[in-house]
Amino acid sequence: MEPIAIPLGGPREERADAARNRAHLIEVARAMVDELGADKVTMDGLAERAGLGKGTVFRRFGTRAGIFLALLDVEETAFQERVLNGPPPLGPGAPAVDRLVAFGHARMEFLVERTVLARAALDPAQPIPVSASPSLFHVQMLLREACPDVPAIPALALQLTAALEGPLLLYLRASDGTAPVAMPRDLAAGWKTLVERVCG
Amino acid sequence: MEPIAIPLGGPREERADAARNRAHLIEVARAMVDELGADKVTMDGLAERAGLGKGTVFRRFGTRAGIFLALLDVEETAFQERVLNGPPPLGPGAPAVDRLVAFGHARMEFLVERTVLARAALDPAQPIPVSASPSLFHVQMLLREACPDVPAIPALALQLTAALEGPLLLYLRASDGTAPVAMPRDLAAGWKTLVERVCG
Incomplete structure (x- = not known):
């Protein structure tokens, strides 16, 4: 079977970016929970340590x-x-x-x-x-x-x-x-x- | 047995007032639910119809x-x-x-x-x-x-x-x-x- 050519572009790259951000955020959050305890993990702290905007963290998780x-x-x-x-x-x-x-x-x-x-x-x-x-x-x-x-x-x-x-x-x-x-x-x-x- | 004489005073009257208010509010709320449906019953509406302050309704019920x-x-x-x-x-x-x-x-x-x-x-x-x-x-x-x-x-x-x-x-x-x-x-x-x- 020939693979179907899918044009790469904005939306697809955006989705890949979103998945990467999500995996990165989860990894950073996991490390923060282990190091600091869940009590100390905040939306702001997570955004800062992950090097991402607070808006991105909010879009991914909604609430703390x-x-x-x-x-x-x-x-x-x-x-x-x-x-x-x-x-x-x-x-x-x-x-x-x-x-x-x-x-x-x-x-x-x-x-x-x-x-x-x-x-x-x-x-x-x-x-x-x-x-x-x-x-x-x-x-x-x-x-x-x-x-x-x-x-x-x-x-x-x-x-x-x-x-x-x-x-x-x-x-x-x-x-x-x-x-x-x-x-x-x-x-x-x-x-x-x-x-x-x-x-x- | 002789009934024990309890001095009547402020706090006791206040409690009696509170109980009366509560019974009155429940009666009015019951009537409003029957007449208007639960959807239409609000804290403000209940206070108005009961002739009591909104603060009193809030103190009794906390939330809608x-x-x-x-x-x-x-x-x-x-x-x-x-x-x-x-x-x-x-x-x-x-x-x-x-x-x-x-x-x-x-x-x-x-x-x-x-x-x-x-x-x-x-x-x-x-x-x-x-x-x-x-x-x-x-x-x-x-x-x-x-x-x-x-x-x-x-x-x-x-x-x-x-x-x-x-x-x-x-x-x-x-x-x-x-x-x-x-x-x-x-x-x-x-x-x-x-x-x-x-x-x-």
Whole structure:
């Protein structure tokens, strides 16, 4: 097959520039979080250190929380790779119920290990993003495999995703530890009970 | 017993005034919602019609969403009365699993029947209030009764409450119906599955 000749020009170069800027900004932000801590990373500081205009940073991330969301998104991709192609029971090759339990536990571990980043990514002015969770897709897929006889699987998948992520995000957001939220260990036990009994 | 004489004075009268103002404001807000629809109720409009200063309305409700939250709170009290003292299976006298299923279904019905009010009470700048839900108390109590053998009941109660309220609040907030949220009927079926299988 002959490659199709695409005229190079303004718009395409602009897109390549944008992608480069984004990758550069994420790299600089990652270094700043590691060196200074997430608390000290600001839009202005990031723009200065990256040698880019503040407008560019604003266009890429929207808000300060958007910086951390983008950093989390990079790690999210690595997490999904483990789910899709990693070793069982998180990856393929184990019974679906075990995968569902492992998925919830890995998800909790993923977020708890990244508490500072996850907390910074939770814009206090934004709702807890339950419905936008990438977990919903996996939970629904594994639920269909684990217990195809269960009625209303899409609704149940949404409810299980809310059960998995809602309390955990509340825990992560509770910076002073006073929120009425159970510890991750108890949430892990609760998740195991939910999944094994629903599909048992 | 002789009643204890309490000296009447400034602070006490002020509190009585505040309570009267609050009751009056709630009554006027209720009438305005019925007549004009929640969309048309504003802090200014409420102050004017109630014959009170805007500062008083602001102190009582904080935000516009606070008006609707206060209205919902009045109905919430009536709902809790049905749970605590009403006929079974929502009220006492039925097996705890049946009460838990009935509680979730009544809760969904309660919020869906009050969609306009509930939607108006969801301040778009505030997180979905899962942990502050009055449902948590009932879910935990009934869970203890229905399946005391289950490990990590407080965590599980929080997860079930998130499963009950999270998707429903997302459904209520999705004003244009495009959100990826299951219909209340499916959520009701999902809730029944969750509870009966967890405690079955």
